[in-house]
Amino acid sequence: MSYEISMIGSGNVAWHLAMTLDNAGYPVKEVYSRNFRNAEALVDRLYGAEPKSDLDFSNSPSQLFIISVSDDAIKEIVREIILPEEAILVHTSGTKPLNAMEFAATKHVGVFYPLQTFSKSRRIEFSEVPLCLEAADGYTKRVLKEIANNISKHVAMIDSANRAILHIAAVFACNFTNHLFKIAEDILDEHKLKFDLLKPLIVETVNKSLEMGASISQTGPAVRQDFEVLDKHMEKLEYNEEYAEIYRLLSQNIIDTYGESEE
Amino acid sequence: MSYEISMIGSGNVAWHLAMTLDNAGYPVKEVYSRNFRNAEALVDRLYGAEPKSDLDFSNSPSQLFIISVSDDAIKEIVREIILPEEAILVHTSGTKPLNAMEFAATKHVGVFYPLQTFSKSRRIEFSEVPLCLEAADGYTKRVLKEIANNISKHVAMIDSANRAILHIAAVFACNFTNHLFKIAEDILDEHKLKFDLLKPLIVETVNKSLEMGASISQTGPAVRQDFEVLDKHMEKLEYNEEYAEIYRLLSQNIIDTYGESEE
Incomplete structure (x- = not known):
């Protein structure tokens, strides 16, 4: 089944992940960046996304919200973001534990960590990138696994300690x-x-x-x-x-x- | 011009270097190894070489003698080897200085060091291997450079200190x-x-x-x-x-x- 996605962040990981998801049939509907121009630059590479510079997603069409920002910025975004009901919220950090999202406005939280180094200027064969997943509940786990398996050949459930x-x-x-x-x-x-x-x-x-x-x-x-x-x-x-x-x-x-x- | 070659040693470097030279029109005439069987094994991969288990090369047809053995064994071989007149004697070590050959029976000594890691089981594109050369005299330098340039695109004169x-x-x-x-x-x-x-x-x-x-x-x-x-x-x-x-x-x-x- 398809899911709509909102990308929070426009750095190297967000850039590669958004394009990969968009191309794999998971439409990226919104791109948020503190800097509106950066959001626009990524939106230009996607099929039908809108740039955003505020964190109010209460009217968002998306089901999955991916926080892909620097580690230090995750906590504040988790605190400020306003989500639609039943939204899934994940971060893409290799270092931050799942409980970095304990104060999120949804119980469907997880981690969607692509184990690779990304630069905007370098092409990466995303299907070869190991995706390390973690989820707080069964629904989140099922959705993340389904999406991950469609974009990578190497998907593993890895908890925060590992x-x-x-x-x-x-x-x-x-x-x-x-x-x-x-x-x-x-x-x-x-x-x-x-x-x-x-x-x-x-x-x-x-x-x-x-x-x-x-x-x-x-x-x-x-x-x-x-x-x-x-x-x-x-x-x-x-x-x-x-x-x-x-x-x-x-x-x-x-x-x-x-x-x-x-x- | 062509030169005939005798290889002293049958390890990983000797193996790759002998086959490369043989194929490039520098016939390897003799292969010495302390262990006659190892000499035979390498000879089997060459066009017209003879195995040898003694270091008397006084009747050798070769002009270039390449010592490609473990660092510790170089000195003894230099001391024992008997060479024809005007022979060029080189070692292939990255660590031993040129003067490891100070007691050689020829003044034409040098270093012919391929900067690569070799295994018998792995193919190496030899033309991409940097060859670091050093020579005690002009004649040796000219011959080594000529041969090196015919088997590698990356030839550099590098003295022992460098x-x-x-x-x-x-x-x-x-x-x-x-x-x-x-x-x-x-x-x-x-x-x-x-x-x-x-x-x-x-x-x-x-x-x-x-x-x-x-x-x-x-x-x-x-x-x-x-x-x-x-x-x-x-x-x-x-x-x-x-x-x-x-x-x-x-x-x-x-x-x-x-x-x-x-x-």
Whole structure:
């Protein structure tokens, strides 16, 4: 069955999610943004939505209201939003628990969290994006699952506690990984070497790790317990205390992880 | 002009490099391995090579001798190998300096380092592999460059000091990245969550970072200076001191890297 949708927010997640839903036969009827222009910009990409700059949805035709704003703004919107009867209200945050909506004007609350990083300028194959759902009641759960299954191949019910764990894991695997690239770039810059040289190795390392598993793919001086190379590297990193400490700590953790199983 | 080649070693790098050279019109004539069977296995994949288990190459038809063995074994091979006159001798190590070959029986020594991770079971598009060259004399440099340019689009002269820097950067961008995936997997395992859920996010994060640059791509609680989330994550990581410390240190470094430019 079809549901009409109102999108509260016009950032990167709202942008991709609204277009995906609109194209999948879940018409987005309204887009709210504090900044009316941003609402209009997203409305321009949709079939029949109206821009809105107030949170009074009492006359809305929609059944599902998706709050897709920065984490800090969720609480205030939940408090201020006026909803039609039996409305379902969800947020799309990976970090905020379900009870961030405890003071909502509806009992049909949930979470609709797409586990992906979005930019307006980058196309994402939405059907490959894992959707992590949570719902306060059976009706909400049924509706969210139905919609989610129509736009993604990877739908999972994940409660707030597990979503927090997922977020921590994502910080390690994604935020920190990106920062390691930054450190590598910085070290190379320091010596007028180009980061481009490393890119083929990075791509192959990541592909290999995801296909074969991280444990079997681990290489480098730490897993080999090549203390001569480790010492030389630490020495060369003395100019930046934090880099040296990151190097030391990650190498130590690799040694601790694999050390006992070897010899 | 063509050169005949003898490969000393039959590991992952030797395997890919020998086949690439053989196919590019640089016939591999001999393959040495301490273990004769390993030499035979590689010879089977080449057009006209002979397996060898001794290091006497005095009657070799080759002009270029490539030592592609584990770092620790290089020195001994350099000391033991018997070469024809005017032979060029190179190693393929990212970590060992040119002077690892100071006692070689030839003055034509160099480094022929393919900056990539190789497995026998994975196909690599060799023309995309950066080749880092170093040479002790002009003749060696000319020959290595000519051969390198015929098998790769990315050839750079990199001296031993810069190759060491490149290696440190690769440890951060590749070895440590792989280990962060392992940590993420481990955290998810602990809560019976599947690492597969994170894979689309990892792929997009890495692609985005390599295409748009790491600085502009940095996301997450640390760069947002979201101390509420950082504290919560640290608390959840208390069960593993090293993970907690890695989280703290990398988050701190992200804050220090981006903090001053914001507000």
